[in-house]
Amino acid sequence: MRRIGIGLIGTGFMGRSHAMAWHAAATFSGDIQPVLVSVADIDGAAAERTARQFGFQRWTQEWQQLIDDPEVEVISITSPNRFHAEQALAAIAAGKHVHCEKPLAPDASLAARMTAAAEQAGVQTQVGFNYVKNPLLKLARQMIADGELGEISGFRGIHAEDFMTSPQLPWSWRLDPAGGAGAVADLGSHILGMARFLLGPIEALFADLDTVVKQRPEAAGSSVMKAVEVDDIARLTVRFARGCRGQIEANWVATGHKMQLGFEITGSKGSLIFNQERFNELQFYRSGDQEQQNGFRTLVAGPEHPPYGLFCPAPGHQIGFNDLKTIEMLEFLQAIRTGERSGPDFREALEIQKLVDAALVSSREQRWVTL
Numbered sequence: 292m293r294r295i296g297i298g299l300i301g302t303g304f305m306g307r308s309h310a311m312a313w314h315a316a317a318t319f320s321g322d323i324q325p326v327l328v329s330v331a332d333i334d335g336a337a338a339e340r341t342a343r344q345f346g347f348q349r350w351t352q353e354w355q356q357l358i359d360d361p362e363v364e365v366i367s368i369t370s371p372n373r374f375h376a377e378q379a380l381a382a383i384a385a386g387k388h389v390h391c392e393k394p395l396a397p398d399a400s401l402a403a404r405m406t407a408a409a410e411q412a413g414v415q416t417q418v419g420f421n422y423v424k425n426p427l428l429k430l431a432r433q434m435i436a437d438g439e440l441g442e443i444s445g446f447r448g449i450h451a452e453d454f455m456t457s458p459q460l461p462w463s464w465r466l467d468p469a470g471g472a473g474a475v476a477d478l479g480s481h482i483l484g485m486a487r488f489l490l491g492p493i494e495a496l497f498a499d500l501d502t503v504v505k506q507r508p509e510a511a512g513s514s515v516m517k518a519v520e521v522d523d524i525a526r527l528t529v530r531f532a533r534g535c536r537g538q539i540e541a542n543w544v545a546t547g548h549k550m551q552l553g554f555e556i557t558g559s560k561g562s563l564i565f566n567q568e569r570f571n572e573l574q575f576y577r578s579g580d581q582e583q584q585n586g587f588r589t590l591v592a593g594p595e596h597p598p599y600g601l602f603c604p605a606p607g608h609q610i611g612f613n614d615l616k617t618i619e620m621l622e623f624l625q626a627i628r629t630g631e632r633s634g635p636d637f638r639e640a641l642e643i644q645k646l647v648d649a650a651l652v653s654s655r656e657q658r659w660v661t662l
């Protein structure tokens with residue numbers, strides 16, 4: 292039995308999700324057992340609370356203490372985007388494996404430095420593109436690869452939420468240009484990564500980025516307004532290297548939409564439709580199948596779609612968001628155990644970041660950008 296110490300940076304939405312996922316992963320990870328060693332947050336009270344709640348052995352306000360801690364072998368980074376590079380590079384220099392939340396870095400040049408450092412050091416990396424860990428997404432990818440949809444003719448992808456809609460919502464790290472772009476990096480990275488996961492590389496794109504809420508209170512309740520410099524909506528036309536084209540939208544002011552991460556893929560023989568709000572279902576249409584009864588049919592997730600069966604022996608009972616994070620940690624632990632790459636790692640996140648950067652250039656210069 293190998294015990295592997297986890298050091299978690301950040302205790303917000305994702306920090307708590309990581310803590311739960313590492314905890315749950317221990318149930319399934321067999322001979323490589325994650326141990327929650329230490330948690331760091333600039334907010335000491337939050338670090339202490341998280342340590343108590345999730346069973347970390349210690350907590351600190353200084354993330355560097357995790358890097359120096361000989362019992363920590365894996366650093367899990369869930370801080371705001373602009374801190375990812377500094378924290379990951381320090382962890383890599385100390386020979387630790389790194390799980391980092393998306394987007395990997397504010398821009399592709401920093402992401403490239405992080406990737407090169409990790410590959411040179413020979414440490415394992417993983418980036419938090421949890422949605423592609425869905426067993427049904429793996430099925431969709433397999434169906435496409437097996438030709439069940441025939442020749443792919445189009446991709447329509449979207450990641451739309453509404454958490455930034457209110458102009459009263461104060462300025463926050465998500466709007467900090469030092470952390471990179473806005474919706475196109477925050478949500479766009481997920482749907483761009485999903486598009487690559489399903490259909491392979493994107494070789495060119497045209498983007499139109501829009502800032503809808505032009506200024507926000509600099510802090511909650513403040514009447515002092517601060518200009519918003521990043522995008523709220525990104526609309527992209529993309530060309531895949533395999534030949535088909537598609538449209539992708541990232542939008543964090545999509546009133547009413549809580550988690551509209553989804554796609555429609557059309558092919559010469561069939562089509563697939565997916566929406567993360569019902570992520571235990573995949574809509575499938577096959578030409579010729581249903582001549583008397585046209586329409587899509589619903590494929591329901593079950594134990595025949597690994598690793599659903601780890602969580603539940605019965606189909607249709609559904610797994611949840613934090614289970615996707617658990618699958619991500621399990622696959623990362625296996626990568627550490629075997630020394631084999633598990634995606635999406637820093638190299639894959641770098642490719643996604645290049646697309647985000649290309650979208651910024653395309654929108655600014657109003658032209659197609661070839662990758």
Ligand SMILES: NC(=O)c1ccc[n+]([C@@H]2O[C@H](COP(=O)([O-])OP(=O)(O)OC[C@H]3O[C@@H](n4cnc5c(N)ncnc54)[C@H](O)[C@@H]3O)[C@@H](O)[C@H]2O)c1
Pocket residue numbers: 300301302303304305306331332333334337354369370371372374392393394419420421477
């Ligand atoms: N994979 C996903 O589905 C998903 C979902 C949400 C957020 N994210 C990503 O996770 C990261 C965090 O997002 P969040 O929603 O959890 O944010 P959050 O604001 O809820 O939490 C951020 C935490 O980091 C702490 N922090 C700030 N600066 C720090 C520093 N320098 N060192 C240590 N801790 C620091 C804050 O005190 C806070 O506890 C971002 O990169 C975001 O893009 C990923």
